Amino acid sequence: MSKQLQIIGVTSELGAGTRGSSLGLDAMQIASLQYDRSFFLRHPEIRLETVNHHLYQETDLNYAKRLDGIAEMYNRIENVVNQSLRDDQFPLIVAGDHSSAGGTIAGIKKAFPNKRLGVIWVDAHADLHSPYTSPSGNVHGMPLATAIHEDNLECQNNQPEQETIWHWNEMKGPNQRVLPQDLVYIGVRSTETPEDVIMEKYEIPNYTVEEVREQGIAAICKESLDYLGDCEILYLSFDVDSMDPSISEGTGTPVPGGFNEEEAREIVLTLLKDPRFICFEMVEINPLLDKKGNSMAETAFRIFKPVYEQIEAQEQN
Ligand SMILES: NC(=[NH2+])NCCC[C@H](N)C(=O)O
Numbered sequence: 339m340s341k342q343l344q345i346i347g348v349t350s351e352l353g354a355g356t357r358g359s360s361l362g363l364d365a366m367q368i369a370s371l372q373y374d375r376s377f378f379l380r381h382p383e384i385r386l387e388t389v390n391h392h393l394y395q396e397t398d399l400n401y402a403k404r405l406d407g408i409a410e411m412y413n414r415i416e417n418v419v420n421q422s423l424r425d426d427q428f429p430l431i432v433a434g435d436h437s438s439a440g441g442t443i444a445g446i447k448k449a450f451p452n453k454r455l456g457v458i459w460v461d462a463h464a465d466l467h468s469p470y471t472s473p474s475g476n477v478h479g480m481p482l483a484t485a486i487h488e489d490n491l492e493c494q495n496n497q498p499e500q501e502t503i504w505h506w507n508e509m510k511g512p513n514q515r516v517l518p519q520d521l522v523y524i525g526v527r528s529t530e531t532p533e534d535v536i537m538e539k540y541e542i543p544n545y546t547v548e549e550v551r552e553q554g555i556a557a558i559c560k561e562s563l564d565y566l567g568d569c570e571i572l573y574l575s576f577d578v579d580s581m582d583p584s585i586s587e588g589t590g591t592p593v594p595g596g597f598n599e600e601e602a603r604e605i606v607l608t609l610l611k612d613p614r615f616i617c618f619e620m621v622e623i624n625p626l627l628d629k630k631g632n633s634m635a636e637t638a639f640r641i642f643k644p645v646y647e648q649i650e651a652q653e654q655n
C-alpha cells in the first residue's frame with residue numbers, strides 16, 4: 339500500500355533549556371540549498387502553529403518549565419500526526435526540542451489505538467524523567483515518561499506544583515501508550531539515576547556507540563527489530579545529539595562519544611527498511627549554538643534527504 343510522505347514542522351522549543359532549536363527546520367532548509375535546492379519545493383512541509391511566545395514570560399513551573407505551553411503543543415502534535423496517519427500518509431516530523439516526541443507518540447496511538455507500538459530512540463539521552471525527578475525542569479528530558487506513563491515516584495526529588503501535575507497527567511493520558519518492553523535505545527550515554535532505575539527495572543536495551551561499532555550496524559539493527567518482534571507498528575525518533583559534538587555543537591545538550599555522520603545515517607536507513615515503521619522524527623537541531631556556521635543543519639539534511647527518498651521508494655513498491 340503506498341503512502342504519501344508528509345513533512346511536519348514542529349518549530350517549538352519550549353522544552354529545551356537553551357534557545358534556538360525552533361530554528362532547526364529553517365536552518366535545514368537553508369542547508370538544502372547547497373545539496374538539493376528544490377527539495378523543499380518538491381516536498382513542502384506543513385508547519386504547526388507554536389506557542390513560543392511563552393518564552394517572553396518567566397515560567398512559574400519549576401520542575402517542568404513551560405509545561406502549560408508544552409501541553410498545548412502536545413495536543414496539536416497529537417492531532418496533526420493522528421490526522422496524517424488516518425489520511426494514509428507517512429509523517430516525517432522535524433521538531434525543535436525533543437518533548438515533541440511525546441505528542442507524536444500520542445498521535446500514533448490515537449490513529450492506531452489497538453496496535454502495539456514499538457519505539458526506537460536514537461539519542462544521547464534517555465528522556466525518561468518526570469516532573470518528580472527531572473534535574474533541570476526541561477521537558478525535553480521527559481517525553482518517554484509520558485509514553486510509558488511513568489512518574490517514577492520511587493526516585494522522587496522534586497515537589498511539582500499542582501498546575502504541573504495537572505498538565506502532566508493530561509499529557510500522560512489515561513493509559514500507557516508504549517509498553518516499557520517495547521522501547522529500544524541506541525547511543526544513550528548521558529542519564530541520571532532516576533532514569534537508570536527505570537531502564538534497569540524494565541531491562542530496556544541500550545546499544546552503546548561502542549557496541550554498535552563492535553557488533554556492526556546491521557547486527558544491532560536486526561537485534562533491535564527482532565526484540566520488537568511483537569510490535570505491529572514502529573516509530574523512530576532521531577535526536578541529532580546522538581552524534582558526536584565534533585560534527586557540530588549545534589544542539590542544546592551535546593555529549594561526547596557519539597556516532598559520526600555516516601554511522602548515524604546508516605543506523606537510521608537500516609532500521610527504516612522495516613516496513614512496520616509508520617513515522618520518523620528528527621529533533622534538536624539548534625543553529626544558534628553552532629560554532630561551525632550551519633554545520634549541524636547541513637549534517638541533518640544529509641541524513642534527512644536519503645531518509646525521505648528511501649521511504650518514498652519503499653512506499654512506491
Ligand atoms: N532531548 C534532550 N536533549 N534531552 C536532554 C535531557 C538532559 C537531562 N537528562 C535533563 O533531563 O535535563
